[in-house]
Amino acid sequence: MVNQRRLIAHVDMDAFFASVEQRDRPDLRGRPVIVGGDGARGVVAAASYEARRYGVRSAMPAARARRLCPHAVFVRARHAHYREVSEAIFEVFAAHAERVEGLSLDEAYLDLGPFDPAILPAAIGRRLKQAVFDATGLTASVGLAGTKLIAKLASDYDKPDGLTWVPDETVQRFLDPLPIRRLPGIGPSTAGRLHDAGIFTVGQLRQGPESLLSQALGRQAGTFRQRAAGIDPRPVDDRRVRRSISQESTFSEDLHELAAIEEVIRTQAAACARRLRERSLYARTVHLKLRSGGFSTLTRSQSLDGYTRNAETVAEAACALARAWAGYQSRIGVRLIGTGVSGLEGQPDPGQIL
Known part of the structure; x- marks a missing residue:
């Protein structure tokens, strides 16, 4: 009998804007590509993985990106084109999932249906990745788990072109060693308070004394402890629209x-x-x-x-x-x-x- 637990995927396209440019222009493949204005006041919209190795990141001033990677190729963003490619990607998602919750042009949660013990989740993930590549020529990183939280963390575990499946019985083993900044909602300020309290990993947050967590996190202490334990009851919401x-x-x-x-x-x-x-x-x-x-x-x-x-x-x-x-x-x-x-x-x- 099919287990009624759901299999959730988080799909994140790899360096989407830059990858589209490298796909469309073979001369850019393997080279550091920066999408965005290269003038004195330009801002990086996206960077290929070749450029990221030099420390280039999105939202960085273009002048700084140029200093970090002087041999990078700057390409003007083509947002209308990226939206067209995104539509093709989401058509693939819709063909493979019962529900799709789009987060951006290049990122989505997919409800792939109930767990079926006859089908390995990794095989489902490989088919999904191959379908995206066949339709667009682009690679994606996919995280698979029983919850949206773990699926999202898993998709970032082995980028680019990664596939990570986290079974329920290994969730804590997967989560505990992660730095606390990896948990959604923990930014630099919150992380600083936790570090001051001697909490550096998700496992330490999960096991930390309630009084210590309350002091560092206030009313959000219970929420973050749940996340640290991998608890996330949110369903994939296909009614979600851009805000x-x-x-x-x-x-x-x-x-x-x-x-x-x-x-x-x-x-x-x-x-x-x-x-x-x-x-x-x-x-x-x-x-x-x-x-x-x-x-x-x-x-x-x-x-x-x-x-x-x-x-x-x-x-x-x-x-x-x-x-x-x-x-x-x-x-x-x-x-x-x-x-x-x-x-x-x-x-x-x-x-x-x-």
């Missing part, structure tokens, strides 16, 4: 005119509206992000009276936020502009659609 959609642009020189800023916002708003229509979604809130030449960042948002996927409605709300900001500035200088929408809904009440 926001946004577009950003970084400029080699500051923009000093409000008209130029509004022109960029309108272009970004049109792109956001197009993506809303492609996903059959509507948005309730409009966001604006502005970063100055001195790297200070301002974020503002405006809730609408209803839901929209109209480019002009999004643009007018974002431009109004920009005008309000500019009214308080003696001098305008902007190096980055981001326009986005959130409060996404698939089927709002018809009376609420703007």
Whole structure:
């Protein structure tokens, strides 16, 4: 009889943007590739594993990446193309899983159904990886387990092109030696408090005295102790939708005119509206992000009276936020502009659609 425990996969494409570029341009294969602007103010969107060996990471200033890896090849990002490739990947996921919970363009949880003792989970994982490669020419790292938490940790265990299966009976053996930073939700500040308390591994967190954990973690102590024990009852949620959609642009020189800023916002708003229509979604809130030449960042948002996927409605709300900001500035200088929408809904009440 089939065991009703579920087999969960976490699939993470390997250096997705950079791998797409290496796939499309054979001359880049085996070379350090950095996706993103290579100007003085550019930012790394993605780095191939060849570039990561030199310490290059996403979100790093391009100038620093150039210093770390001077022989890297910089490639301009092609986000529309990456979305097309992502759609092909998710078609593979849908063909192999009962439910798919997308996390980003290149990452998802898959509910592969009940455990079947007649089929080895590793064999299922190999078939999934091969199907992704056959459809796209790209490699993925796959973690398999009985919970989302362990599957996600497993997918990162043997990157790139890895496959790690963690049976229930080996979960603690897998978790205990891991550094506490590997647990979701533990950032540098929390890790620092735990280190001060003498807790460095997941096993030490799981076995630590309750009084010590409460002092370091506060009300979250019980939650983190559960994670350290591998407990995660969350199902794969195929109803999950993206919480926001946004577009950003970084400029080699500051923009000093409000008209130029509004022109960029309108272009970004049109792109956001197009993506809303492609996903059959509507948005309730409009966001604006502005970063100055001195790297200070301002974020503002405006809730609408209803839901929209109209480019002009999004643009007018974002431009109004920009005008309000500019009214308080003696001098305008902007190096980055981001326009986005959130409060996404698939089927709002018809009376609420703007």
